[in-house]
Amino acid sequence: MTEYTISDYLLDVIKALGADEILGVPGDYNLQFLDHITHRDDMKWVGNANELNASYMADGYAREKGFATFVTTFGVGELSAINGLAGSVAEHVPVLEIVGAPTNDVQNAGKLVHHTFGDSNFDRFIQAHEALGIKTTVLDAKHAIDQIDETLAYIHTTKQPAYLVLPSDLVNALVNPALQGGIANRIAAKQEQNVDQSVAAISAALADSKSPVIVVGHEVDRFSLGQAVKDFSLKNNIPVVDLGLGKGAVDESFANFVGTYNGTISDEEINQFVSGADTVLVLGAKLTDSVTGGFTQEFDDSQVINLFAAAGSIYGQSLPADYDFVATLQQLASTDLNLKLANVQAPAGDITALKATDKALTQAFYDRALQEFITADKTLVAEQGTSFFGLASQNLASGAKFFGQPLWGSIGYAFPATIGAQLANPSRRAVLSTGEGSLQLTIQDFGLALKERLTPVLFIIENTGYTVERVIHGMDEPYNDVPKYRYNKIAEAFGGQADQYDFIEVSTEQELMDAMQKADQESDKMVIIQANMAMKDAPAQLIETGIRFEAQNH
Structure with missing residues (x-):
């Protein structure tokens, strides 16, 4: 009979929660654990170029599939990844990081081993994660199974990230194989709750x-x-808007959806639904600066019913003790308030047909073209900056998905997140829109994408640097310039074979539309489209946001 270990049990629980691939970077404190991954036939190890990319990629994987796991080594690896994991905390993404650590004997003896400060303190990295509000768990031999169950149940029920330290002497510690049979019950979601009081109060x-x-x-x-x-x-008959942080959480094609709200920066037809509201029902939202036009939302606590995962309130007063975010929204779904409101008249939007010409490509045309390109079978990942602010205001087709990171806003996030989304669901085409400046931060995992023969569509906006920073401050300053890469050589340089990818450079409206058509035809390839635009061309909402961000900094 094959021996059953703590590592095997941990991986069985991860598998039960839906992660078929484990991301990360090998290091000597996690290598024996990685053996347990590579020796399975129901799970795959996918190695990243660096730990930061692994954490970004896990975030994209989890947004697409509902859960992701990545592995780093102690100290140097986890600190490289902590920025990405912090983004998952900020934006509420269910990711597990497993950290391979020195043995308990080494730690208890205070030995001066590598990947530490050489001061016998093995707790400082755990404390760093705790300081960021990340749930941390250090496995011990006596309680490891219960600790694994509790940590993964926490992720499953709260949809928040967690951090698990696996000392290397526990990797092959034996446990009862009968434990496999009860995983589903131990990690199950909490039972449906009675939330009658909360629903009655909201009604x-x-x-x-x-x-x-x-x-x-x-x-x-x-x-x-x-x-x-x-x-x-x-x-x-209540109208619905979404925020950029929450874009696509509800079907944007249904009759009562009126648009994506961004404070007073929003189109006036959308803004009127919010500014003219007597009651604002805020569901699972954070009203951050970058999705409220710099805090210009036209409502206050006296008008707001606020329902989110951690708590709920009505006009500033807490909801009854039976409040539960999921159960409350599920019960509201079938609640008829008998308000007798008229049918919602959603704004018509721009209904003119998009007609391509030989004119130079502009951001405005690009955004409209991307809107048409993102069909029900695609997931759009928009990098913070010109891509996010230009595309978040465009309504999505039914079934389409939209990922962005407007709260954490770590540039470079979107490329590995796109790769993670494509890996998580090969049947959906992942589509990236990024500026060349952001891409340069995380470009190393082109190699991973090609090795795994992934087939996303990658739009790289070449506009001579950090446009998002230019519109905030320093339009012509050299610190907003970036090196000019030869993107036509990138796939080849990272090991791509000629039949794996296509590269297309576009500078006009018609060239962009032709490239999109070709990308749809080449569904079995990675398609890289370099979209050349003018340096100072930026979406109107980004320009207005930049003005407000600059004002906040004075």
């Missing part, structure tokens, strides 16, 4: 509302509550 607060509006945020997506929000809206 009473809405009873006299004449012009309510629903504002949807990212937690609606993390807990898969988009359909519940849609059902509640339709049953009660």
Whole structure:
């Protein structure tokens, strides 16, 4: 009979939660654990170029699939990854980091081993993660199974990241193989709760509302509550907007969806639904500067029913003790408030057909073209900057997905996140829109994408540097310049074979449309499209946001 170890059990739980691939970087404190991954036939090790990319890639994988795991080594590896894991905390993404650590004997003896400060303190990296609000667990031999169960159940029920330290002497510690049989029950989601009091309180607060509006945020997506929000809206004729942080959490093609809200920067037709509301139902949202036009949302606590994962309140007063975010929204989905509101009249938007010419490519045309290109079977990942601010305001087709990172805003995130999304679901085409400056931070994992024969479409906006920074400050300053890469050589340089990829450079509207058509035809290849645009060409919402960010810094 094959021996069954702590490592095997940990991987069985990870597999049960839906991660078929484990990301990360090998290091001597995790190598024996990696053996347990590579020796399985139901799970795959996918090695990254560096730990930061692994953490970004895991974030994209988890947004696509619902959960992801990556592995680093102690000290040097985990600190390289901590920026990406912090982004998963900020934006509520369920990711597990496993850190291979020195043996308990080494730690207890205080030995001066590598990947430490040479001061016998093995706790400082755990403390660093704790300081960021990340759930931390250090496995010990006596309680390891319970610790694994508790940590993975936490991720599963809260959709928040966690950090698990695996000392290398526990990797092959034997446990009872019968444990395999009870994993589903031990990690199961909490039972449906009775939230009658909370729903009654919300219903009473809405009873006299004449012009309510629903504002949807990212937690609606993390807990898969988009359909519940849609059902509640339709049953009660309440208009719905989403935020850039939460873009696509609800079907943007349904009748009551009126657009993506960004404070007073929003199109006026969208803004009126919020500014004219007497009750604002904020669902799973963080009202951050970059998705509220620099805090210009036109409502205050006296108008807000705020429901999110950690708590709920009505006009600033906490909801009853039975409040539970998921159960409350699920029950609201079938609640008829009898408001007798008129049908929602959503803005028509720009209904003119997009006609390509031989004119130079502009950001405005590019954004409209991407909107048409992102069909139901695609996931769009937009890098913070020109891509995010230009594309977040475009309505998505039904079934399409949109990933961005407007709160954490770590440039370079979007490329590995795209690779993670494509790895998580090969049946959906992942589409990246990034500036060349951001891409240069994480370009190393082109090699991984080609090695795994992944087939995303990668739009690289070549506009001579950090446009998002230029519009905030220093339009012509050299610190916003970046080196000019030869993107036509990138795939080849990272090991790509001629039949694996296509590179297309576009400078006009028609060239972009032709490239998109070709990308759809070449679904079995990675398609890299270099989109050349003018240095100072930026989306209107980004320009306005930049003005407000600059003002905040004075």
